Amino acid sequence: MTIISAQAHRAMDEAAGWLARLQRDDVAEADGLAFEAWLTASADNKTAYRTALALWHEFDAAGAEVDAELAARSRREAAGRTTRRQWMVGAGGFGIAAGLAVVVAPALMGGPAIQTLATRRGQRQRYTLADGSTIDLNAETRLRVSFSRSERRVSLDDGEAIFDVTHDAARPFIVAAGERSVRVVGTQFDVRNRQGALTVTVARGKVEVRPAASGPHVYALTPGQRLDVSAAGAERTRFVDPEETFSWRAGRLVYRGEALSDVVADLNRQFPEQIEIADPELGRIPITGVIVLDDPRSVITRLSLMLPIRAVTSGPGLLLLRK
Amino acid sequence: MAPSEPSKPAAADSPLVEAFLEKRESLVLFLAARTRSMAMAEDLAQDLYLKIAAMQPGTEIRSPGSLLYRMASNLLVDHVRSAQRARRRDSQWRDDTRTSVGGEEVVEEPSAEQLIVNRERARQLAEAVAGLPPQMGRAFRLNKLEGLTQMQTAEAMGISRKMVEQHIHAAVKNLTRRLGS
Structure with a gap:
């Protein structure tokens, strides 16, 4: 000593x-x-x-090595959490299929075969593609994959996914989402395309976002950067902590000032029991915090401790009222 | 001391050069807080020396110390900016422009032995960082490992810049206690 x-x-x-x-x-x-x-x-x-x-x-x-080691550690932890959560889900009887890896078979010879990957409400699923890249699909997400000799193309029609793309300089990985196309070679990033609003968050590598049609705004995003494109087309980049954006994969949602109505929309993709907000003004309350996705009633009970809300059972779901 | 610096100032009458030689160690340690290595800080100090040696000898300087640290700070601003650019270039380089010759990637790899040593040490460093309290660890990772500035880190975490600095202060103390020799 x-x-x-x-x-x-x-x-x-x-x-x-x-x-x-x-x-x-x-x-x-x-x-x-x-x-x-x-x-x-x-x-x-x-x-x-x-x-x-x-x-x-x-x-x-040793920055790069330390970073890689830390990323591996948090992946292991996330895997551990998923297992525990699954157990909880089992005990609670909630139908959230937590991500068991699914391997997508290599595309057949010839032209690019198109495969559709989709998740239902409350389902999160990891897929491994033929090139070793993985895609984690959040609930209620639909995307199409087509690989050819010259490119790897994914269309994210609706929903949110985390892409962990293996490096292949000869075959760029392109994610088409809404009016934008996201182009990478090897990296990790999250794309969210819901109700016309698009968000791209980069954890590793470099990601290029350009309009699907030719246009002036091309963004080159670096780790920690996030691009938001509103439904109206307003663009904004800022720095965020990618771990927060990626946390849905581990069954947690992190918010920084998002409206309660947006939070509820997210929860409604995760649980069969749907939540409704009685009063639109209530929906505008900003939420900051971490929501652990165990079951909707517990989530709402915890939220009601911080917010002036209470929940009443309404048919098969919950109705949020002002306290 | 770098070889091209005279141990005795050629222009013995320049108070600025004299002040530089007297404060050299402190200046290097000041610069080194923002460079990625001591060697880089030495290089910057050498740049500083060349700048002041080239100044008009007759210039009236009221406070050589202030001027030296002002010049050193300016050098750092340029250095940090170009280092961030290089870092972005680096990751871009790694990700999409690996040169290949005859199908082989041309990247200088460290020797296997070196790799094992580094990996073991990297594991220790990572373990220590993972052991930091969550917010502190996040600030350290963003600021030190992801290369975000204090302001960018503050924005990413939704906290004040001052808070980021306090996290880094506590993180360095904690890590040094566990890992420093």
């Missing part, structure tokens, strides 16, 4: 603070002068800073 003095301990805390402060986008001379004053104040400070810096640079040198 290493025993370090309180002084060295404080120096390490301060060194970490300096390393973080110097990451500011607008770091300037005042930061530099203050940093120098601190650094040269004691030998402990210098040692601590050099130690933190060495580790910091190690993450630069």
